[in-house]
Amino acid sequence: MSKEFPLSDRRVLILVGDIYEDLELWYPKLRLQEAGAEVLVAGPEASVKYSGKNGYPCISEAAIEQMDAAVFDALVVPGGFMPDKLRRDPAVLELIRSFNRLGKPIAAICHGGWIPISAGVYQGIRVTGSPGIKDDLVNAGAIYEDEPVVVDRNHVTSRRPDDLPAFCRELIRLIS
Numbered sequence: 001m002s003k004e005f006p007l008s009d010r011r012v013l014i015l016v017g018d019i020y021e022d023l024e025l026w027y028p029k030l031r032l033q034e035a036g037a038e039v040l041v042a043g044p045e046a047s048v049k050y051s052g053k054n055g056y057p058c059i060s061e062a063a064i065e066q067m068d069a070a071v072f073d074a075l076v077v078p079g080g081f082m083p084d085k086l087r088r089d090p091a092v093l094e095l096i097r098s099f100n101r102l103g104k105p106i107a108a109i110c111h112g113g114w115i116p117i118s119a120g121v122y123q124g125i126r127v128t129g130s131p132g133i134k135d136d137l138v139n140a141g142a143i144y145e146d147e148p149v150v151v152d153r154n155h156v157t158s159r160r161p162d163d164l165p166a167f168c169r170e171l172i173r174l175i176s
Contacts, residue, residue, distance in 0.1 A: 011072045012032050015041075024161060032172070062116070093119040110160050
């Protein structure tokens, strides 16, 4: 690990699915790569082109059900409409729980928080997210804060695309 590439020995997993929020996937992916991390994007199926909410495509490199939290240093959960569908997949929920059990960073932005909510990992955790899921976060036992970024233990959360610089800065700090 070098000062120029603080994540040169880190692996980060990012989830993708149809109607993901384009900026919330691509900004962290490129920023993490720029910091030296190896980034893998996994979707419901491998080698499938998923369309972003704003039309930008992303081809998954692997299938979520094949992922093992033990081989990654962090997980990024973008928002958009994607999380509402992915949170119904038992493999996705178990992956989130595995990252949480291992104390590895789980970074969720905007509506991405729906997935950790459904995995049951936010009880007593300080978080933020899209104002549209505030009630869901509170009802899941989280402590909601309306801030650009909130870090509590292994969780990094942000509200919207405008918060991406703070989100990425705190995620990189947590995993470096």
